[in-house]
Amino acid sequence: MSRSDVRAGVAVALPIVIAGCIGPYVTSRDLGDRACPAVRDSAAQALEWHAPTSAGDRRNLEAWCAGVGPVIADTLPAQPSRALAPGDSLRVLVWNVSGGGGDLVAFLESEAGVTCPATGPAPPFVLLAQEAYRRSFAVPAARPGTQVSVAAAESPRHNPRIDVEHVARLCGLSLIYVPAVRNGAAEYDDGREDRGNAILANLPLHDPLAIELPAEDSRRLAIAATLRDAAGDSLRVVSFHFTLLPKLWRNLTTGNAARVRHALGLLDALGSIEAARGSAIPTLAAGDANTWSAQDAALRRLRDAFPDSPAPLGEGTRGPFPADHLFFRRPSGDTGAGLLPGTYRRLADAYGSDHHGLVVTYLFDR
Amino acid sequence: MPERTRFPIIALLSLSLAVGVARPSGAQESSHAWESVGGAALGTASGLIMGSLGSLVPCNDTYAGPLCVRWVAAGGAVIGGVSGAMLGSRDPERLGDAAVGGGIGLAAGTLAGFALTPFIERWAPQDALAVGLIGGAVGTAPIGAAIGLGAGALVGAVLWQTIPSFGSPRAAAFVLGGIGLGVLTEWAVRALTADEGDPPLTLGFHVAF
Numbered sequence: 001m002s003r004s005d006v007r008a009g010v011a012v013a014l015p016i017v018i019a020g021c022i023g024p025y026v027t028s029r030d031l032g033d034r035a036c037p038a039v040r041d042s043a044a045q046a047l048e049w050h051a052p053t054s055a056g057d058r059r060n061l062e063a064w065c066a067g068v069g070p071v072i073a074d075t076l077p078a079q080p081s082r083a084l085a086p087g088d089s090l091r092v093l094v095w096n097v098s099g100g101g102g103d104l105v106a107f108l109e110s111e112a113g114v115t116c117p118a119t120g121p122a123p124p125f126v127l128l129a130q131e132a133y134r135r136s137f138a139v140p141a142a143r144p145g146t147q148v149s150v151a152a153a154e155s156p157r158h159n160p161r162i163d164v165e166h167v168a169r170l171c172g173l174s175l176i177y178v179p180a181v182r183n184g185a186a187e188y189d190d191g192r193e194d195r196g197n198a199i200l201a202n203l204p205l206h207d208p209l210a211i212e213l214p215a216e217d218s219r220r221l222a223i224a225a226t227l228r229d230a231a232g233d234s235l236r237v238v239s240f241h242f243t244l245l246p247k248l249w250r251n252l253t254t255g256n257a258a259r260v261r262h263a264l265g266l267l268d269a270l271g272s273i274e275a276a277r278g279s280a281i282p283t284l285a286a287g288d289a290n291t292w293s294a295q296d297a298a299l300r301r302l303r304d305a306f307p308d309s310p311a312p313l314g315e316g317t318r319g320p321f322p323a324d325h326l327f328f329r330r331p332s333g334d335t336g337a338g339l340l341p342g343t344y345r346r347l348a349d350a351y352g353s354d355h356h357g358l359v360v361t362y363l364f365d366r
Numbered sequence: 367m368p369e370r371t372r373f374p375i376i377a378l379l380s381l382s383l384a385v386g387v388a389r390p391s392g393a394q395e396s397s398h399a400w401e402s403v404g405g406a407a408l409g410t411a412s413g414l415i416m417g418s419l420g421s422l423v424p425c426n427d428t429y430a431g432p433l434c435v436r437w438v439a440a441g442g443a444v445i446g447g448v449s450g451a452m453l454g455s456r457d458p459e460r461l462g463d464a465a466v467g468g469g470i471g472l473a474a475g476t477l478a479g480f481a482l483t484p485f486i487e488r489w490a491p492q493d494a495l496a497v498g499l500i501g502g503a504v505g506t507a508p509i510g511a512a513i514g515l516g517a518g519a520l521v522g523a524v525l526w527q528t529i530p531s532f533g534s535p536r537a538a539a540f541v542l543g544g545i546g547l548g549v550l551t552e553w554a555v556r557a558l559t560a561d562e563g564d565p566p567l568t569l570g571f572h573v574a575f
Contacts, residue, residue: 150487217488249492252415252499255435256422292535297431320533 023257024054025214025264027272034058036065037140038179039212046073047178047223050211050269057215064219067146068179068194069139072165073208075225079118079172081125081202084229087366089340090203091125092237094286094326095347095357096318099133099152099183099195100161102353108171111347111359114202118172124203126227128239130288132164132198133183139192142185149218151184152195155352164198173200178210180219180241197223197239197287204228207236211269216258217246222266224273226281229364233337238285240266242298245290259289259298267305282337284362286326288355294322302327310344310360317346317356326358336365405454405461406447408468408506409553413446414439415503420546423539445550449557456560464556468506475501503549510552511545518544 027050031039039049052058084090093111097104105116112125131152142148168175179194186193199205205225213220222240242262245251251258266285274280285306291299294312303309306327317324328339343361350356417439425434454461478501479494486493504511522540525532 147488247486247488247490247493249490249496251422252418252496255418255432255439256426257432260431293427293533295427297426297429297434300429300431314531321535 023214023254023261024052024057025261025268026053027051027211027265027269028053029272029276032058034062034065036062038065038068038070039210041070043070043073044210046075047071047176047208047210048273050209050272052212052214052265054214060215061212061219063145064147064149064181067140067142067148067182068196069134069136069192071179071210072134072175072177074168074175075205075208077172077174077202077204078169079114079121079202080204081121081123084124084203084227084364086229086231086233086364088124088229088364090227090235090362090364091123092284092286092326092360092362093125093127093347093357094129094239094324094359095127095351096130096241096288096324096353096355097132097164098353098355099131099154099193100157100163101152101154102355103157103159103351104129104132104164104167105162105170106159107351107357108167108173108200110349110351111357112202114171114173116167116171118170122202124201126199126201126203126237128237128286129164129198129200130239130241131195132177133193133195134163134165134177134179135188135191135193136163136165137191139179139182139194141187141192142182147181147218148185149181149183149195151186151193153354155354157352163193164200168200171200173202174205175200176205176208176223176225178221178223180221197221197241199223199225199237199239201225201227206234209269209273211266213240213242214261214265216243216250216261218243220262222269222285222287224270231365233365234281235337235362235364236281236283238266238270238283238287240285240287240289242287242289242291259291259296260301263289263298263301267301280331282328282330282334284326284328284339284360286324286358288318288323289325290323291325292321292323299325305329308338310339313344313346313358315346317358318354324355324358326360334365337363339363399455401454401458401461402451403454404465405450405452407450408461408465409446409448409450409453410443411446411499412450412468412503412506412553413442413444413550415442415499416446416546416549417442419500419503420543423535423542426535442546442550446553449553452557453553453560457556460556460560464506464553467508468502471505471508472498472502474505475499504545507549507552507556510548510550510555512548514544514546514548514551515541516544517548518542 180196183193183195207226209224306329340361347357421438476498479497518540522537526537
């Protein structure tokens with residue numbers, strides 16, 4: 001091999017290595033020229049929004065956003081649990097509902113102990129849901145240029161299919177629902193469908209937030225709310241949903257960066273939220289990361305940022321794949337509140353969804 | 367730089383650099399100056415694509431993730447580029463075979479890519495082109511790709527079936543990694559044996575066209 005051959009090889013590789021950085025993922029509260037009603041209308045104003053700053057991401061997200069209906073932010077439960085006292089425990093549930101596939105009512109009755117219709121207070125809980133769906137005429141008809149996702153795959157059900165808005169009302173729960181995409185193009189007698197992230201609880205939900213994650217395939221979100229005990233101690237809960245796999249061209253040209261960008265976008269937004277408020281509070285972030293390995297690069301970065309997280313479960317939540325995860329961190333020096341050791345586990349029943357849920361117990365500071 | 371434009375620009379930049387560097391190299395050493403340039407370009411493209419494809423799944427499990435993919439792709443581009451330049455300057459006929467194979471792979475892959483359009487949601491023309499580029503890269507070194515595919519599939523399947531925690535994604539990683547490694551190995555072997563007459567990797571049968 002001549003020196004010229006070597007020189008050729010080095011020259012070929014150099015620009016590739018130099019350009020080897022992950023695409024933009026920074027978010028901002030400034031929505032710029034975004035026009036989509038779902039991030040601009042009066043319902044959306046109930047939440048603090050964070051969106052990617054990249055113009056390309058915003059164009060992509062706008063096309064998806066145009067197909068969804070308004071945010072729902074019913075932050076006070078009709079049937080609350082008793083007020084949280086210092087040292088109280090909180091049951092935290094995480095579940096990808098799979099549109100109308102998962103039986104949300106059965107899940108809440110079995111795993112959260114609520115009764116639907118609501119008949120009395122249940123122990124305090126919060127559910128961080130993904131792929132929750134809503135059917136309503138508030139979901140707009142798709143116009144040209146609007147991106148419409150295929151409906152979430154659902155297995156047949158033996159009981160009525162009830163959307164998240166009606167489930168929250170039936171069970172007397174507080175609800176934050178932020179739709180991400182249209183759930184199929186179908187028009188039904190009683191409306192159209194969208195789907196997205198939801199937080200349901202039998203506690204008041206404070207400081208609701210919505211974070212649009214960097215655009216990869218379809219529009220993906222993280223949403224957050226804060227729960228407070230009687231002493232004012234807080235826990236921020238975050239429900240996120242990452243993409244599975246972008247299309248081949250994008251996957252090849254970005255080096256499979258989709259979930260890493262989502263993780264970094266989420267961390268960037270949470271960092272700026274804490275910076276804006278001047279203090280950090282215990283934060284539990286969980287959801288469907290759509291990972292096929294527990295060692296995924298996105299999970300590694302989240303574990304770095306959430307050092308108090310429980311160890312990965314080591315079993316699949318979507319078939320054999322460890323798709324769903326839970327992360328936790330508390331401010332440095334704070335050793336009071338935290339996850340109760342030994343309580344983090346996968347739920348045995350999938351309730352008709354293609355995902356098993358997760359559960360953990362959180363203890364407020366005494 | 368927007369994600370969607372970065373890699374095409376890098377690829378073009380790489381090729382232009384390969385041309386710029388390889389041409390005087392070939393001019394000084396032999397009369398096959400332009401074959402050396404073409405070989406560097408073809409090898410670079412093939413190595414870049416195979417390095418990317420082969421590292422997607424394994425790199426997914428590293429902290430570096432996408433950066434790991436880029437580094438492996440860069441390594442593939444170096445191996446392919448240098449091997450291509452050497453092959454072009456020493457054995458233009460075999461480089462021509464690789465180019466023809468690459469063209470056939472590109473065409474077949476692109477056709478297959480477009481044929482997938484009705485079956486995959488939001489499958490775009492650039493995705494069909496990506497299949498074509500992979501086909502083209504494989505076509506430049508089909509024997510290495512076939513050996514890599516077979517070996518990767520065998521090892522991946524055995525590990526998948528014998529180690530409960532291994533999982534199908536890692537088996538897929540062996541398949542894709544095997545193809546990538548096989549293509550790069552064939553490029554390197556061809557370059558290193560270019561003066562030695564018959565190619566060391568040959569099919570055990572003849573395909574009549």
